[in-house]
Amino acid sequence: MPGTTLPPFPTDVYTHPLLVIDYDLLSTGDPTELDRLWDAATSIGFWYLKNHGADQEVSDMFDMGAETMALPLEEKMKFEQGDDGRSCGYKAAGASAVDASGQLDAIEFINISKDDALAFPSIVHRTYPAPTTAAIPTAVAPLGLPEGTLERLHPSDEHSGSEARLIKAPPMPGKALADTATLGAHTDFGSLSFLHNRLGGLQVMPPGHTEWFYVKPLPGYAICNVGDALSLFSGGILQSNIHRVVPPPGIQAEYERWSLVFFTRPGNSKVLRALVDDSPLIADAVQKRPDQNFDTGSTAAEWFARRVKYQRIKNRKGPETWAASRGTEHTPTVA
Ligand SMILES: O=C(O)CCC(=O)C(=O)O
Numbered sequence: 001m002p003g004t005t006l007p008p009f010p011t012d013v014y015t016h017p018l019l020v021i022d023y024d025l026l027s028t029g030d031p032t033e034l035d036r037l038w039d040a041a042t043s044i045g046f047w048y049l050k051n052h053g054a055d056q057e058v059s060d061m062f063d064m065g066a067e068t069m070a071l072p073l074e075e076k077m078k079f080e081q082g083d084d085g086r087s088c089g090y091k092a093a094g095a096s097a098v099d100a101s102g103q104l105d106a107i108e109f110i111n112i113s114k115d116d117a118l119a120f121p122s123i124v125h126r127t128y129p130a131p132t133t134a135a136i137p138t139a140v141a142p143l144g145l146p147e148g149t150l151e152r153l154h155p156s157d158e159h160s161g162s163e164a165r166l167i168k169a170p171p172m173p174g175k176a177l178a179d180t181a182t183l184g185a186h187t188d189f190g191s192l193s194f195l196h197n198r199l200g201g202l203q204v205m206p207p208g209h210t211e212w213f214y215v216k217p218l219p220g221y222a223i224c225n226v227g228d229a230l231s232l233f234s235g236g237i238l239q240s241n242i243h244r245v246v247p248p249p250g251i252q253a254e255y256e257r258w259s260l261v262f263f264t265r266p267g268n269s270k271v272l273r274a275l276v277d278d279s280p281l282i283a284d285a286v287q288k289r290p291d292q293n294f295d296t297g298s299t300a301a302e303w304f305a306r307r308v309k310y311q312r313i314k315n316r317k318g319p320e321t322w323a324a325s326r327g328t329e330h331t332p333t334v335a
């Protein structure tokens with residue numbers, strides 16, 4: 001449960017270090033901090049964010065999640081996402097695959113659409129077990145894009161897949177499970193993700209590696225990462241890095257694991273392709289990677305629905321269904 005005293009992250013587990021970026025410095029345009037953000041976003045695509053100013057919203061969201069998850073399953077199922085590629089709503093444990101073999105996921109989550117949060121009490125996409133609000137963070141990377149380009153791709157007056165996700169994973173004691181994904185290896189679908197977790201379990205496979213590394217949660221710090229949309233817009237300069245969730249390490253595995261993610265995503269109609277006409281840097285990057293497709297021909301809404309839909313276990317026909325759910329994963333076959 002949120003608020004429970006949790007055991008510390010073990011000291012005998014390999015972790016991957018991430019740069020700590022200070023949001024206060026970013027907001028004043030501090031050039032050194034912007035350089036450090038650029039380094040993080042173009043190397044592994046993950047970083048810690050301190051002074052993000054969202055502690056209260058995060059705490060409220062964990063409370064909302066605890067209240068929602070405590071509802072009877074029958075009640076939560078009234079708000080299930082379904083199998084047609086829609087993301088907002090409740091996802092029961094075991095409703096999605098975690099790999100090409102069709103292994104079931106172990107987590108339940110509730111996704112709250114930004115459109116619904118902003119329009120409340122009007123309904124844009126659907127209703128939820130409990131009303132709530134979401135924080136909408138922004139960040140801009142120095143890609144040399146004309147001013148306003150990223151804003152144009154994320155207009156506040158267009159509906160989008162932006163949402164907040166509250167995740168609950170059951171305790172999973174026992175070493176046999178330690179390497180089992182409870183949320184399969186994936187890249188995030190959208191622009192930027194702001195993650196708050198308290199127990200370990202998040203793992204990244206940095207570019208050029210074939211092993212998984214834990215990312216250690218640091219109290220009060222968000223973990224941020226780049227998603228497919230920003231990676232595609234930037235011609236692969238910004239890294240949408242593959243990651244997954246496994247049971248927390250050591251004694252932490254005996255506890256329920258709660259995490260909260262704010263996903264920012266482009267406007268539904270925006271096509272996911274490299275902004276080659278807007279930035280020489282991006283045009284150059286695309287030219288240097290002829291083997292990769294940076295023009296998906298897919299709108300943000302289509303990209304997002306495809307990825308959600310083909311993860312759903314009811315849509316599974318075989319390993320090809322999992323393959324159809326993939327995004328920019330640099331190791332797409334990884335389990
Ligand atoms: O729970 C976590 O630590 C990560 C969750 C995640 O990667 C996701 O929901 O996309």
Ligand SMILES: [Fe+2]
Binds near residue numbers: 188243
């Ligand atoms: Fe993720």
